[in-house]
Amino acid sequence: MKRIITIIIVVVVALGAIAYVLSNNKKKNEEKTAFIAKGGGAVAVRVATVEKKVVDLDFVANGNFIPKQELNFLSENAGRVKAIYVDEGSRVSKGQILARVDAEIINTDRETAEATYQNALKDQARYQSSFETGGVTQQQLDQAKLSTQNAKLRLQASQRRVSDANIKSPINGIVNKRYIEVGAFVTAQGTQLFELVDVSKLKLKVNVNESQVASLKIGDNIDIKSSVFPNEKFSGKITFIAAKADATLNFPIEIEVSNNTKNSLKAGMYGTAIFNFPKQAPSILIPRTSFVGSVSSNQVFMLDKSNNTSKIRNVVTGRILGDNVEILDGLKEGETVITSGQINLANGTAVSVVK
Template sequence: MKRVIIIIVVVVVALGAIAYVLSNNKKKNEEKTAFIAKGGGAVAVRVASVEKKVVDLDFSANGNFIPNKELNFLSENAGRVKAIFVDEGDRVTKGQVLARVDAEIINTDKETAQAAYQNAQRDEARYQSSYETGGVTQQQLDQAKLATRNAKLRLQASQRRVSDANIKSPINGIVNKRYIEVGAFVNTQGTQLFELVDVSKLKLKVNVNESQVASLKVGDQINIKSTVFPNEKFSGKVTFIAAKADATLNFPVEIEVSNNAKNSLRAGMYGTAVFNFPKQAPSILIPRTSFVGSVSSNQVFVLDQSNNTSKIRSVVTGRILGDNVEILDGLKEGETVITSGQINLTDGTAVSIVK
């Protein structure tokens, strides 16, 4: 008996739900019918006036500062760290010695290469003298000259290794991290020694949309604001504009920013790029929804106010500015375009304006 009651309750609830859905659909259909009926048999539409407006292209974009130069400095020679001359946070200049690797073995290799080169030079001189008196052949002399050149190259390589025992900074910057200590052994596989960053100039990476990127070009001067230093003024220059949008349909832009004398800005801080453009002449703008299908169709319906009918019109579009589109040709100021209901229109269809 209990099971029968449950089944009856479920059926009643289901029938009630179906009745509610049908009633709701009927109400929506009646609203649509009433909307059309407002036009007294004509197609109900919404309209907008064609106006000339001043286009404001100025905008701002937020991003993060990154170093202009960043280098993870690796070892080139094997050996034990003998001395370290800098610490984290120190400013360094290009060519400055940061640390020194024990060069005892390297110096031994250099001395050996020097002796081999001198010996090869003496052998070449003897072969040259013997060749002039007919004691050796041209081939033997050539081999002696080749041995001298090879010995010289080995000497130059060993001299370079001795020079590299003094680890020098390849850039001007700041020691952000130090990975070695005195007595540590580094190898030729590329032991990480220092992380160097140059913040005398930074890059601000921002993203802009399609309408904004159209107004930018490489070399544009940009004002930069820092959230940490609101009273400081910074300037930048656009150095990169992506040729392809990313997954969010935005375009990455990089701006090179000059730091102040105190190098107040640091990599990782937030910044705002303020893009200011010259004042634009007024342009004819219409809502983006005015177009038949999409903006690419280059067609709109214009309201013929003499008899309240729709007239198809071909236009030439310019820039897409948010929800508005610039019209270069095809419309005049003071005309009226239809912004909704185009799907029910053809050329000459009677319309009724719904506000």
């Protein structure tokens, strides 16, 4: 019984939805009929006067600051941390020692490699002397030289490991995080030691639309503002413009920003990029809806006021500026372009302007 009641309810709801859709479509058709009726038998259209306007290209975009350099510093040698010389928040310079790993085992390996290399040098000298008197062959001498070279390479590698026992900063920056403590054991597979960031320069990442990105190029100087420091002035330079739009049809832009002497700006803060452009000469602009089909058609219908008919016109388009399109050729100031109703028009169709 419950199943039958459920089915009846579903059917009633479905019929109600169908009735609503049909009623809505009827209302839309009546509106269209009334709109056309206003033209007294002619096709009802809306129009706009062709005029020159000053194009304002200036705009702003908001984004987040990120460090220009950010490094998760990993260990290269295995050993126990013997000393740490910096803490979180410490400023460090390139080459500065941050920590030290116990190098006892590493030193032993280096001493062994040193002894092996010295022994190989002596063997090579003996083989060289014997070769000159005919005691050994050229092949035996070459083998001795190869052994010496291999021993030298092993010694250099062990010396590098001894040097790496002093963990040095590869960049200038700030210790943002410290992951180790004295006594901790680190592995040669890459234990995370420090997170280093350089905020002397940052990058502001913003998104711009297609009409805005067309006016930008790499190297452009951009004014930057921060809501946290409203009285501070910062400047930046565009270093990256995406060649492809993202999922929202916007183009990611990166602006390199120089921090002030106090490094007031922090990574993660919000920033505003102010894009200022030279004053533009007035251009002929018409609504984007004026075009037959789409802007790429390069065709519009004009209103012939002498007999109230439509006339097709070919034009040359320029920039798309929001809801307007720049016209480079084909239109003059004072002419009237049709902005709606083109689907019902042909060349010479009688029209009636609806305000």
